Amino acid sequence: MPRKKTLPKFPYDYIGERAQEYGTLDWMEKNQKKTTRQCVEYLFDSKLGSIEIEDFSNYLILDLGCGTGFSSEALLDLNFNVVGIDILFDMIEKANAKKTDFSSIQIFELILASITQLPFQPNSFDFIVSISAYNFITYKKKTMGEVNHILNETAAYLSKLLKDNGRIVIEFYPNTIKELNLFTSSFTNNNFNGFYIKQNPTQKSGQTFLLLKKGGINYGEM
Numbered sequence: 001m002p003r004k005k006t007l008p009k010f011p012y013d014y015i016g017e018r019a020q021e022y023g024t025l026d027w028m029e030k031n032q033k034k035t036t037r038q039c040v041e042y043l044f045d046s047k048l049g050s051i052e053i054e055d056f057s058n059y060l061i062l063d064l065g066c067g068t069g070f071s072s073e074a075l076l077d078l079n080f081n082v083v084g085i086d087i088l089f090d091m092i093e094k095a096n097a098k099k100t101d102f103s104s105i106q107i108f109e110l111i112l113a114s115i116t117q118l119p120f121q122p123n124s125f126d127f128i129v130s131i132s133a134y135n136f137i138t139y140k141k142k143t144m145g146e147v148n149h150i151l152n153e154t155a156a157y158l159s160k161l162l163k164d165n166g167r168i169v170i171e172f173y174p175n176t177i178k179e180l181n182l183f184t185s186s187f188t189n190n191n192f193n194g195f196y197i198k199q200n201p202t203q204k205s206g207q208t209f210l211l212l213k214k215g216g217i218n219y220g221e222m
């Protein structure tokens, strides 16, 4: 898979040979792991309120859209206990093959599931991250009503899954400011507060990080 200027197509770019290729690309691994570490820094951004954590091994983090496991591996390397979920077997089976690389005392579970239909109990996770995957939850949703519905349902469910004061960082690629606003308001409508950071603030679209805290203080308009 050569580096493309356009966003990848779901599911086309993540099945069969393309899934195989994704899992072997050094530049992709480097990018995704770097972005994951950036997301972890953002989880503890002082604007969300400081928390002192010296050892991540007491915390369970959910990796939404873990793919072939680059993001989950970066989280495991930081000592988190990790549950990764992905909707595509072709991607997650490659992550599964990496399970043996990690110590048996660390939790590393992988589940074939959609971000929009997660099989977990309320209050299960301390933190949630999603690296280059959250965009795709609106796949096949044609009308604005459908898009709004799936975004709001998902945000409401993620709020239930998180423990009190839990945090989420989502790295994604909105195409327009309107799209960015739809994603952010789905969280602020559903018991989250936070703000976004754009990699390149002068660009309307492009890499964006949503930094969110369950409940907590209101940061005003995002």
Ligand SMILES: C[S@@+](CC[C@H](N)C(=O)[O-])C[C@H]1O[C@@H](n2cnc3c(N)ncnc32)[C@H](O)[C@@H]1O
Binding pocket: 010, 014, 032, 033, 064, 065, 066, 067, 068, 069, 070, 071, 072, 085, 086, 087, 088, 091, 113, 114, 115, 116, 130, 131, 132, 133, 134, 136, 137
């Ligand atoms: C660009 S890959 C990112 C994978 C991984 N986070 C990484 O760091 O390499 C996007 C992933 O999102 C997954 N995905 C797309 N829609 C999804 C959904 N509704 N639920 C779960 N995973 C989804 C795709 O199957 C694909 O593996």
